[in-house]
Amino acid sequence: MTNVPSIVKPKRVPREELHGKPGKEDPATVDSAGALVVAANREFFDQIANKYDRYESCATDVYLQNILEKDLDTIQARLSTLGRTPDCLDCGGGSGNLALKMLARGWTVTVVDVSGAMLALLSEKARSRGHSPRLVHSSIESFLREARQVFDVIAFTSVLHHLYSCTSVVRQAATMVRPGGFFYSNYDPVVPKRPSLTRAFDAMDILFAKVKFDVSDVIPGITRRLKKAFTRRDSNFRRRLVTAGDLAEYRAHAGVEDAEVVRILQLEGFGIIEHARYPAGRTKAIRFLNERFRLLEYFKVIAGRNHESIATTKASQTRTSPVAASQ
Numbered sequence: 001m002t003n004v005p006s007i008v009k010p011k012r013v014p015r016e017e018l019h020g021k022p023g024k025e026d027p028a029t030v031d032s033a034g035a036l037v038v039a040a041n042r043e044f045f046d047q048i049a050n051k052y053d054r055y056e057s058c059a060t061d062v063y064l065q066n067i068l069e070k071d072l073d074t075i076q077a078r079l080s081t082l083g084r085t086p087d088c089l090d091c092g093g094g095s096g097n098l099a100l101k102m103l104a105r106g107w108t109v110t111v112v113d114v115s116g117a118m119l120a121l122l123s124e125k126a127r128s129r130g131h132s133p134r135l136v137h138s139s140i141e142s143f144l145r146e147a148r149q150v151f152d153v154i155a156f157t158s159v160l161h162h163l164y165s166c167t168s169v170v171r172q173a174a175t176m177v178r179p180g181g182f183f184y185s186n187y188d189p190v191v192p193k194r195p196s197l198t199r200a201f202d203a204m205d206i207l208f209a210k211v212k213f214d215v216s217d218v219i220p221g222i223t224r225r226l227k228k229a230f231t232r233r234d235s236n237f238r239r240r241l242v243t244a245g246d247l248a249e250y251r252a253h254a255g256v257e258d259a260e261v262v263r264i265l266q267l268e269g270f271g272i273i274e275h276a277r278y279p280a281g282r283t284k285a286i287r288f289l290n291e292r293f294r295l296l297e298y299f300k301v302i303a304g305r306n307h308e309s310i311a312t313t314k315a316s317q318t319r320t321s322p323v324a325a326s327q
């Protein structure tokens, strides 16, 4: 039987959040900067959804796709003792890069994403393959705050660097992984050791990728860069804001502190199964150079929640709460 996927909207991004006005007890809305980053992501991904699957290396590149399948194999092998269908949450699942692979393994999948256009793409692909994921159009922050569920797997692929408060989201997600379940994250840049060099290298990588996969955006891209050079830095975000992407790619240049992600998971009662950094690059040429120079690196973490961690959840929440809300 072919199930028709549905987009459920019970937890829409609150209007106040999208306009940057604080809402009640919402980690994303209490802090209006966080709300603006969520809104920028929604706008950015709604704009680029139609070319995402063609342009984004994490969704197209064979090398990166293989890493994803292998990591799912690792998780699946450990889930085999579960004795039932795993219940998974794909945070910022977008057009389905990870979710469709989970669905193909017969897993039950909920996808939460702030971009309706990205979810619409996933909905279409899922329908054509006979899958019926639960699609939730919401910010991850609101979803995690309101959900009363626990999951066997909670995953993020190419998402943590888009979040204003990545550490608090990781902590919240970790508490919602069932004991014996898994946290998985992949495709986020690490904090660069030589930021200026990394930035120059990244600009070259983007140019190569544009020429190869999105040639019509080469001139507009150069125009945006020029415009940016003449734009004042925004004092709140300490960066030049010309397009939604400048805010949506919130930590693309600064990177994500992978050691901090690991530390939070350990405090929440997880054992680290795999934590690795590997050379990144949107094109083979840049990745080849990165294998040698390591100027752009992604990291991934696969972590399993210990069975005895139920009792420690509350205690560890208290212990970890002083960690800064924004990295």
Ligand SMILES: C[S@@+](CC[C@H](N)C(=O)[O-])C[C@H]1O[C@@H](n2cnc3c(N)ncnc32)[C@H](O)[C@@H]1O
Pocket: 038, 041, 042, 045, 058, 059, 091, 092, 093, 094, 095, 096, 097, 098, 112, 113, 114, 115, 118, 138, 139, 140, 141, 156, 157, 158, 159, 162, 163
């Ligand atoms: C780079 S894409 C990654 C999509 C998918 N995970 C993949 O591997 O291709 C980032 C996704 O995260 C979503 N996103 C960014 N910030 C979000 C937030 N705060 N809440 C929900 N979704 C968010 C975007 O709409 C987008 O679909």
